[in-house]
Amino acid sequence: xxxxxxxxxxxxxxxxxxxxxxxxxxxxxxxxxxxxxxxxxxxxxxxxxxxxxxxxxxxxxxxxxxxxxxxxxxxxxxxxxxxxxxxxxxxxxxxxxxxxxxxxxxxxxxxxxxxxxxxxxxxxxxxxxxxxxxxxxxxxxxxxxxxxxxxxxxxxxxxxxxxxxxxxxxxxxxxxxxxxxxxxxxxxxxxxxxxxxxxxxxxxxxxxxxxxxxxxxxxxxxxxxxxxxxxxxxxxxxxxxxxxxxxxxxxxxxxxxxxxxxxxxxxxxxxxxxxxxxxxxxxxxxxxxxxxxxxxxxxxxxxxxxxxxxxxxxxxx
Numbered sequence: 001x002x003x004x005x006x007x008x009x010x011x012x013x014x015x016x017x018x019x020x021x022x023x024x025x026x027x028x029x030x031x032x033x034x035x036x037x038x039x040x041x042x043x044x045x046x047x048x049x050x051x052x053x054x055x056x057x058x059x060x061x062x063x064x065x066x067x068x069x070x071x072x073x074x075x076x077x078x079x080x081x082x083x084x085x086x087x088x089x090x091x092x093x094x095x096x097x098x099x100x101x102x103x104x105x106x107x108x109x110x111x112x113x114x115x116x117x118x119x120x121x122x123x124x125x126x127x128x129x130x131x132x133x134x135x136x137x138x139x140x141x142x143x144x145x146x147x148x149x150x151x152x153x154x155x156x157x158x159x160x161x162x163x164x165x166x167x168x169x170x171x172x173x174x175x176x177x178x179x180x181x182x183x184x185x186x187x188x189x190x191x192x193x194x195x196x197x198x199x200x201x202x203x204x205x206x207x208x209x210x211x212x213x214x215x216x217x218x219x220x221x222x223x224x225x226x227x228x229x230x231x232x233x234x235x236x237x238x239x240x241x242x243x244x245x246x247x248x249x250x251x252x253x254x255x256x257x258x259x260x261x262x263x264x265x266x267x268x269x270x271x272x273x274x275x276x277x278x279x280x281x282x283x284x285x286x287x288x289x290x291x292x293x294x295x296x297x298x299x300x301x302x303x304x305x306x307x308x309x310x311x312x313x314x315x316x317x
Contacts, residue, residue, distance in 0.1 A: 004218040006226060006257050007032040010043035011145065026156035029149065030249070033237045037225055037252020038216055041149075041233040046141045048231055051207050051269075053134045054177070058267055060128050060177035062100060068099070072122050077309050079229075080105055081122030098183070098193045098258070104135045104175040115172055117277050117302075125177075139175045141205040142205050142271040146173070149203060149235060149291075150273075151242030157245075157286065164202065167275035172301070173201075173276065180213070180266040182293035183258055193266065194256035199238035200308045201272040209268035217253040226254070240275070240304065243296050 007028055016024040032039035062069070064067075066084070075083035080103050108115050124133045150164035157163075180193040193213060208228040215223040216236075228234045242251040259266070275281070282298040 004036045004039050004220070004224055006036060006040055006216075006224075008040045008042060008232075011041055011045070011148060012043035014184040015045075017149055022152070022155065024284065026152040029152050029235075031161075032158040033153075033241075036216060036224070037217060037250060038234060038236045038254075040226075040228055041145070041235050042231065044145045044233055045072075046138070046145065046207075046233075048139055050134065050141065052270060053130075054138050055210060055267055057131050057134055057237075058102065058179065058269070059265075061124060061131065061177070062104060062265075062267075064124075064127055068127065070082075072102075072124055075103075075119050075122060079103060080119045081235075090131075097182045098187060098191050099178050099196060100176040101179070104139055106170060106172060107136055107139075107168060108169065112170075114174065114276060115219070118172060135177070137173060137186050138207075138269070139173075139271070142175065143168070143173060143273075146203060146205055146271070146273040157284065159284070167279045167301070168202065168273055169276070171276040171279070172274040172305070174272045176270050176272060178266075178268045178270070180256065180268075182263045182265055192242045192255065192258055196253050197312075198242075198251035198253055198256040199236065199272060200305060201238040201274045202241045202244075203273045204234075204236050204238060205271040205273065206236075207269045207271075208232055208234075209266060211259070211264065211266040213256045213266055214268075215255055215257060217255075223255075238272070239308070240281055240301065243281050243285055243299075243304070244287075246283045246292055248287045248292070248297055274303040274305065 009025060009028055013021045029039060069082045076079050083101050085100050104121055106118050107121060125131050147165045153162055154161055154163040208230060212227060214226045216226055220222050226234055235249055237249050239251045241249055279301045279306055280298050281301055283296055285293050288294045
């Protein structure tokens, strides 16, 4: 049986604590990412009513008929709006995941220097009242929490405070709203809700899902369930962070398994924290040593993202 323990941390220790508490939080966060790639976060300050409102909205959204949803799915690579069942698959797999999802991305005013970098958001407010307001409010709150977490990471790695958080300022972060439907007899028996994969981005923030199913792969090769209770957020490390740290912090493999008990829908809302597209992912010199020589050349976040979107089937080669 795995001895892996997922740390539970309180963000207030970092945002409101004394220097010793801030240092301790940063140490625990970094150690958690190195140990198993995941931590559970409390004290983040996001209004639970805002999270509940967004879950209510996406239940209504995914309850729309397929024809209506497909009208919102015209953005290249599924970068915004709706992506239907089976369109995305894990890297090195060909069977599509048993999920449909909706992407909300960075919202910048026309004339902004980065405005042309990002596709425009797609809003279904004519079908789901208040969707835009609620999802953008949650986006900004999760962006705030992500900035705090990355500042803690920079503190522990003895970098300037905004080393990581500057990368995500007006960055290409995405709020993904997911519906995993109940299993039906016609579905591919080889398909799962989300096959094992690593996230592409720096870190991911995942508000508590409506049902269990998330599992991480431990260093011992065992699958460990990850459960976030009410008011908790799961935080994990992605490929971009692993690349920057020369794999000192690994990107942890995880999956969402098919229901083992009651066969019901599962909704979740991961927030994928991305740098702005021109940000350069370059290995931190302090993460390079004789025992751990530099593994990766520099690459922009935009180019890296494109490579991975091709690998998971959302963008054609």
